[in-house]
Amino acid sequence: MKNYRIAVIPGDGIGIEVMREGIKVLESVSQLTGDLQFSFDHYDWSCEYYAKNGVMMPKDGLKRLEAYDAILLGAVGYPGVPDHISLRELLLEIRQGFDQYINLRPIKLLPHVQCPVIGQTPETVDMVFIRENTEGEYAGAGGIFRETSPEACAVQSSIFTRRTTEKVMRYAFELARKRGKYHKLTSVTKSNALNYSMVFWDHIFDELASEYADVQTEQCHVDAMAMYMIQRPQDFDVVVASNLFGDILTDLGAALQGGLGFAAGANINPERKYPSMFEPVHGSAPQIAGRGIANPMAMIWTVKMMLDFLGHESYGECVLSAMMKVLADPNAITPDLGGKGTTASVGDAICRQLHML
Known part of the structure; x- marks a missing residue:
């Protein structure tokens, strides 16, 4: 036992x-x-x-x-x-x-549960989010300066290390390889605006994608991803995202399920x-x-x-x-x-x- x-x-x-x-x-x-x-x-x-x-x-x-x-x-x-x-x-x-x-x-609509988006079924709402969980936007780096003065300033810094980002993405690729749906991995990013952290994220994702030729890949900006999850949830299988983006999108996913x-x-x-x-x-x-x-x-x-x-x-x-x-x-x-x-x-x-x- x-x-x-x-x-x-x-x-x-x-x-x-x-x-x-x-x-x-x-x-x-x-x-x-x-x-x-x-x-x-x-x-x-x-x-x-x-x-x-x-x-x-x-x-x-x-x-x-x-x-x-x-x-x-x-x-x-x-x-x-x-x-x-x-x-x-x-x-x-x-x-x-x-x-x-x-x-x-897991973002999975179970049978006998009503999805708020008309026409969605347990077959169309079935994805898994892998969210980076210890770094990124929730790393806790920063501070508040001159807090009580009119010149108060707050700085909140994201931290992305290659070591952790790569491990998270490898975990997601391996899961996409095992899942029986599409063998597809979607990376959520915002590299058009976050020109350091998310460009770094995209670069590592592209590097690893070349090692997983059997896994379909897609990259979506987080704002577009929020829209696509409503419009076409059936297109998503495994999704990998940073701490903040994954946190927000999985609550949207909870509404879907x-x-x-x-x-x-x-x-x-x-x-x-x-x-x-x-x-x-x-x-x-x-x-x-x-x-x-x-x-x-x-x-x-x-x-x-x-x-x-x-x-x-x-x-x-x-x-x-x-x-x-x-x-x-x-x-x-x-x-x-x-x-x-x-x-x-x-x-x-x-x-x-x-x-x-």
Whole structure:
């Protein structure tokens, strides 16, 4: 039997609620398979923790996490704590500290889910974004000068290293080579305006493209890409983008797949030197927290991605199949999808489907 140690950071708001359902699904997988076991250690690092302690996590937080097989994160953010504090002092601290330079986000419309763009189907909305996750526009380089004076000046610098940019693109090329759709990779850029960082990005992409002759390539400026994702999502298979561009476009992708309730994500250290972190990317949604109506599908899809990464793709596919079975019942789903289900009842329904599968 394989025993995985999982660090659990539920976070804030609905993060706490959807995390319960993710763990519930993992426990069902463990019971049903007999060859997997999960042990969970919970950490209360959150905005509430910040309000009490003045930090988002302890100084030795990374040291505590590094021995785990994976990290599950719910969602972080709450009114009263500035977003740049909650993001940079917990989420980005872990991403950068553990060299989780791959952010993996599936943009896939599931059956029985309505896409807001008329005419789109599960066959036409099916792409994967590879977002550079530790550098780029979120590197955190810069400063504010003469902050209290009329001459105040803010400088925010992007950082793109050849080492990380090349590794991210190689990961994307390899995934495009394996995917059964088009074997196509689209690079998102803005080199007409960003004449250093994005020209550098394009140059490395062109270099690597010559090594992957079996992969179709396309380059799109980020503004055009936003339009094309609406007009012709069927043309995209694997997409690689910088930190900022990938962040923005995957929220657009979440809308295509039916809303942020389906927005699963993974922060991956491919070399497995450090644990990877898996998180839904819908945010903590304090406006609905405590009402029991948050859609847990993104969290459960995230659990599926964790199973895939740990080498149990067949169990991950069972989780996705169970999700699709539940989506077929209009009475079982949460109110954001037009149903009357609760966060907990959807998790229970998915576990029942797992038992049937």
